[in-house]
Amino acid sequence: MSEAGFIPFGFQYYRSPTPYRDQWEEDLRNLSQMGFNCVKFWVQWRASHPAENAFVFDDIRELMDIAGRNGLKVVLNTLFDVAPAWFYKKYPDSKMITSDGTVIEPRALSYRQIGGAPGPCYHHAPGQLEKDKFLAEAVKAFRDHPALWVWDLWNEPELTAGIKRELSFDNQVCYCEHSLQAFGGWLEHKYGTLEALNYKWQRTYQDWDEIEPPRGQAVFNDMVDWRLFMSDALTDDLKCRIAVVKQLDTVHPVMVHTVPSPIFNLITAGSDDFKLAEPCDLFGNSLGSSAWSADLLISAAKGKPIINSEIHALPGNTALKPQKLSWQELKKHILIPLARGISGFLFWQYRPEVLGHEAPAWGSTYLDGSETPWLREMASLNQTIQANRNPLLCSKRPSDGIAILFSSENQIANFSVYAHLDTYTDSVQGAHKLLHDLNYKVEFIHDHDISKEELAKYKCLWMPYPLYLNKQMTDVIREWVSEGGIVLSECSFGALQAEDGTHSYQVPGYGFDEVFGIRETWIHSIENLDHSYHNVTVQSKQKIPLNSALGNDPAQGSYYKTEIELLRDVRVAATFSEDSSAAVTVADYGKGKAVWIGTLLGASYWQEEDRNTLEFLREIMEKELGLEPYVKVHGGQARADVLEWKHDGEEGAFLFVHNTTNRDTDFTVSLPFAYDGVTPWFPEGAHALAGNDVTDSIRLSLKAGDIQVFQLHEPFIR
Structure with missing residues (x-):
């Protein structure tokens, strides 16, 4: 970050026109006096560029200025999906068009109250120039302000x-002429020749101008290219913004904050966290409080x-009022994110919203700006974190060497097949939840990052429902397995071939x-279909029971049951x-191992969290594959994470423990080291300690849903 030893902890504050000017001085003074150190202000294209030549x-x-006087660091968040009224009047051809021909007219939204959403098409060249012009003016206006910390560009x-x-x-x-022309250029750059494109799409185009974007459920490769093209448009727009800032401001870092999959997908949202993180100095997200989103964000x-x-x-709105925020929540x-190494926290937002459908929700204060109990608790939690700032900032969370394949192309292909993403997202999220609940550190690897060098970082690769694959990727994975890697795959591995979009003759x-x-x-x-004109949506309304050969009670699969022929001596x-x-086989291949699962095990666990399925996978991971988590939990359903640190000649660790159930739980955490003492972060944490007398484990008793942090003191004996 731009300042050593800085953990931002504060609030989104200003989204024009609220809060109103008469509240600014008192609000920012109050939150500074409570110990918060960071605020975020929106710089909106429509609000700050009301006329063509006026900024x-x-x-x-x-x-x-108020923030600076109160010692607050500022995130300036630039907003371009609120185009000015004059812009639409000058450029009526800038509006996006959907597949069914709908022109998206500019409008206000509950979260874009000033109107102008969604902004121009990403391939409208004058629109890009106008956005660059506005951003340049904003950077010149604030690059030298001492309160500025970071540019959040989207x-x-x-x-x-x-x-x-x-x-x-x-x-x-977008199906406007600007996007269609750009799509042709994108394809020509990717494929080089029409012959290569025609082979990939199985078409007979004679000219690049003939290319038609897909509009419905048909074949797969055109849809994969079409959505990757629009996803690239988002990433390219961000790169343009970063270039504008870097040209004018070489001091302050740039970032973007995203919404994690599956809320934002590659079909209608176009957001790819891995691509968007790449050109940034910092990265962030919304809705990052879950283990899933935190682990995905960290990997990206x-x-x-x-x-x-x-x-x-x-959260809430005018109809659905917000709930009071408890200390536990x-x-x-x-x-949860801090336990994974995320070290910055901004709440949405300081005051409750008063304008539009989001009112009267989202407030850390009461409507009149006075303190709530949860605001005081936020301040207390911030004080504890800042007291441990230096060791937290130099801490690391050891890897268990396990990665889940996060595939943009497989996601798009799944949508093309099913007209929904349940099979894909349930499988990926279920794989994460299974590994998370077994207390592994869960990491993700993007399909475009698969290489010999990247895979060498991992012991095991989980491939959730890998329906759509390509030869280049699978060749790399095959070599990695032969050299000692472990691949764990659900059914239909490479059934759809990216080379020409056809179904493989052999699976x-x-x-x-x-x-x-x-x-x-x-x-x-x-x-199943009873006739060809019957529309049936593939769901998972019933589970598929599996009998374990490892002595467990029956586990559960979902969606599919696969028949196989055993080609050689494999373990069932x-x-x-x-x-x-x-239903599940384990094979040796070279120096590595390959596990095949003939159903969607991850999706089943995501939907029902079946305990037998969890215990079955534990047996596979630990006994069949020899993969044990760095930190282990025994005797109860809980999560434990360790952040280890060295600072100024001292060393220690933070132990985060979370009772993930709705009942009180007793459990023991086994550590890979011995520790000399333990100190709880919070007063109630002392009651969670259960008479520990063994220094490489810790016995705990946590209330339902509770989460606690303990500092483990040196010396460490490994």
Whole structure:
């Protein structure tokens, strides 16, 4: 970050026109006096550029001055999805068009109250120039202000600012002439020749001008390219913004904050966290309080500093009022990401909203700006974190060497197949939850990052429902397994081939029948067509029981039951209860191992959190594969994370423990080191300690849903 030893802890404060000017001085003074150190102000294109030749930053400048007087660091968040009225009048051809021909007219939204959403098409060249011009003026206005900390150049990147976020073929953008022309150029750059494109899409185009973007459910490769093209448009727009800032301001870092999958997807939102993080100095997100979103964000950031830019602790609207924020819920919002190494926290927002449908929710204060109990608790929690700032900032969370494949192309292909993303997102989130609940550190690797060098960082790769794959990727994975890696894959591995979009004649595809030692001969879905004109949505209304060969009670699969032929001597770890056919197999391949699962195990666990499924996977991971978590939990369902640190000649560790159940739980945490003493962060934490007398483990008793932090003192004996 731009200042050593800085953990931002504060609030989103200003989204024009609220809070109103007569509240600024008192609010910013109060939050500074309570110990908070950071605020965020929106710099909105429409609000600050009301006429073509007028730039009005008086409100932002006054706020910056007040913040500076009160010792507050400022995040300036630039907003371009609120285009000025004059812009639309001058450039009527800038409006985005959906697949069904709907022109998206500018409008106000509950979260864009000043109007102008969603802004111009990303391929409208004059629109890009106008955005660059506005950003340059904003940078010149504030680059030398002493209160400025960081430029946040995009608030929750997505294609239509939420207007057409609902997942459907008709809601895709953009089908205007600007985008269609740009798509042709993007394809020509990617493929080089029409022959290569025609092979990939199975078409007969004779000219680049003939290319038609997909509009519905048909084949797969055109849809994959079409959505990757629009996702690239978001990333390219961010790169343009960063270039403008870096040209004018070489001092302050730049960042973006996103909304994690599956809330934002690659179909209608176009947001790819891994791509968006790459050009930034810092990275952040909204809704980052869950283990899923925190782990995904950290993997996308690849070691860059991270802040939770919008903690949504008090959501609501005029119809659905917010709930009061309890101490326990507040701790979860901060401590779950902190346990993973995220070290910055901004709540949405300081005052409750008073304008539009978001009123009267989201407030850390009461409507009149007075203190709430949870505001005082936020201040107390911040005080504790700042007291441990230096060791926290130099702490590390050891890896367990396990990665989940996060595939943009497989996500798009799944949508093209199912017209929804449940199979993909349930499988990926379920894989994460299974590993998380077994207390592994869960990491993700993007499909575009698969390489020999990247895979060398991991012992095990989980491939959730890998329906759509390509030869280049699978060749790398195959070599990695042969050299000692462990691949764990659900059914239909490479059934759809990226090279030409066809279904493989043999599954697993790309020669992985040799790796897994099996061949899929038939796959049964829970739902079937009774005739070709009957519309049936693939769901998972019933579970598929599996009998473990490892002595566990029956686990559960979902969506599909696969029949296989065993090609060589493999170990059958589970059978389908219905007919005792092989359901999970383990094969040796070279120096590595390959686990095949003939159903969607992750999706099943995501939907029902079946305890037997969890225990079955524990047996597979620990006994079959020899993969144990760095920190282990025994005797109760809880999560434990360790951050280890060395600072100024001292060393120690922070232990975060979370009772993830709705009942009081006793459990023991086993550590890979011995410690000399333990100190709870919070007074109630002392009651959670259960007479510990063994220095490489700690016995705890936590209330339902509670989360606690303990400092473990040196010396360490490993």
